Amino acid sequence: MSQPQNKSAVEPAAKTRLRLWLKLLKLSRQIEGELRENFRVEFKTTLPRFDVMAALYRFPEGLRMNELSEALRVSNGNVTGIVDRLVNDSLVTRVAVPGDRRVLRVKLTASGKKEFLQQALQHEGWVDSLLGNVSGDDAELMMELVDKVFSNNSTEQSDT
Amino acid sequence: MSQPQNKSAVEPAAKTRLRLWLKLLKLSRQIEGELRENFRVEFKTTLPRFDVMAALYRFPEGLRMNELSEALRVSNGNVTGIVDRLVNDSLVTRVAVPGDRRVLRVKLTASGKKEFLQQALQHEGWVDSLLGNVSGDDAELMMELVDKVFSNNSTEQSDT
Numbered sequence: 001m002s003q004p005q006n007k008s009a010v011e012p013a014a015k016t017r018l019r020l021w022l023k024l025l026k027l028s029r030q031i032e033g034e035l036r037e038n039f040r041v042e043f044k045t046t047l048p049r050f051d052v053m054a055a056l057y058r059f060p061e062g063l064r065m066n067e068l069s070e071a072l073r074v075s076n077g078n079v080t081g082i083v084d085r086l087v088n089d090s091l092v093t094r095v096a097v098p099g100d101r102r103v104l105r106v107k108l109t110a111s112g113k114k115e116f117l118q119q120a121l122q123h124e125g126w127v128d129s130l131l132g133n134v135s136g137d138d139a140e141l142m143m144e145l146v147d148k149v150f151s152n153n154s155t156e157q158s159d160t
Numbered sequence: 161m162s163q164p165q166n167k168s169a170v171e172p173a174a175k176t177r178l179r180l181w182l183k184l185l186k187l188s189r190q191i192e193g194e195l196r197e198n199f200r201v202e203f204k205t206t207l208p209r210f211d212v213m214a215a216l217y218r219f220p221e222g223l224r225m226n227e228l229s230e231a232l233r234v235s236n237g238n239v240t241g242i243v244d245r246l247v248n249d250s251l252v253t254r255v256a257v258p259g260d261r262r263v264l265r266v267k268l269t270a271s272g273k274k275e276f277l278q279q280a281l282q283h284e285g286w287v288d289s290l291l292g293n294v295s296g297d298d299a300e301l302m303m304e305l306v307d308k309v310f311s312n313n314s315t316e317q318s319d320t
Contacts, residue, residue: 013296014288020299021191021287023306028188029233030310031181127181128174133312136173138305139180145294145302146183150190152293 031130038126043119050123052082053091053108053116062095062107091115191290198286203279210283212242213251213268213276222255222267251275 032047039045055071056063063071069079083106086092091112097103108116134142192207199205215231216223223231229239243266246252251272257263268276294302 013299014284016296016299017291017294018284018287020294020303021291023303024184024188025192027306027309028184032185124174124178127178130312131177131181131309133308134177134180134305136176138308139173139176142302142305143180143183145298145305146187148293148298149187149291152290 031127034130035123035126038122039119042122045119049082049086050116050119052079052086053112054120056092056106056108057113057116057120060107062105064097064103064105068106086112191287194290195283195286198282199279202282205279209242209246210276210279212239212246213272214280216252216266216268217273217276217280220267222265224257224263224265228266246272 036047039047039050051072052068055068058071059067065080065083068083072079083092087094087106090109092106093109093112094104094106097105131139196207199207199210211232212228215228218231219227225240225243228243232239243252247254247266250269252266253269253272254264254266257265291299
């Protein structure tokens with residue numbers, strides 16, 4: 001790679017960080033846009049719906065609705081509405097919590113798991129293609145740098 | 161920094177890129193969430209509204225609605241609705257295009273410019289604080305790495 005012009009040598013750090021943030025935002029929006037379109041075309045589904053299924057896949061015993069919202073963390077569309085539609089599509093089911101039958105958990109059905117795994121496999125392939133110019137070493141380096149940002153923000157949790 | 165465990169030495173590149181993407185997505189969502197809340201509390205405004213004003217600020221002569229949508233690129237809420245409300249708030253005005261009076265441009269009013277500059281200053285400060293752990297050199301390095309991702313995706317334009 002040719003040596004880039006190091007603007008940060010002559011600009012305040014705040015400006016450099018702003019340029020970095022705008023670039024990161026643009027990147028994530030662009031990739032999200034591509035993934036959104038791929039999910040729509042290939043699976044007639046949405047990113048928030050995939051996110052809900054991914055969260056439920058990580059918890060085979062299921063999650064209460066508040067736990068599911070917590071697992072998604074960021075307000076990600078209408079979780080209740082998404083779950084309702086997944087239940088209608090037989091991809092998610094509601095089960096009683098042992099010991100407290102008033103409380104329900106939602107979990108993937110067998111066909112929900114199967115559907116999610118197909119989507120997850122494609123998703124990984126799309127991401128691999130979209131990030132194809134990043135070597136494994138560069139990816140590790142980038143993750144280290146992202147972790148530095150996280151270490152400045154107390155809301156980070158170490159679950160990914 | 162301590163040497164991180166280099167998972168990419170033992171996992172396929174596709175998995176490493178997926179971990180990178182999930183981390184980038186989490187970072188951008190977290191920072192967007194903080195900025196969204198700050199805009200709401202400090203200015204009673206929204207990120208899409210700030211984005212529209214930022215786009216118009218870059219074009220003092222104003223933009224046609226289709227140009228504005230193009231400048232925002234990503235479907236970013238209802239641009240027409242946002243502009244309507246900015247017009248109602250006297251922050252944006254509609255002007256006729258010289259030579260084609262059937263076509264209107266939207267542009268910031270004087271008070272729109274003033275309001276935007278106040279918001280942009282605060283925004284820069286919030287970003288500086290949220291990314292405070294990233295040195296200028298690390299920021300430059302991160303931007304180089306992001307550019308590598310962009311160079312793989314043809315929809316990138318070199319305007320930021």
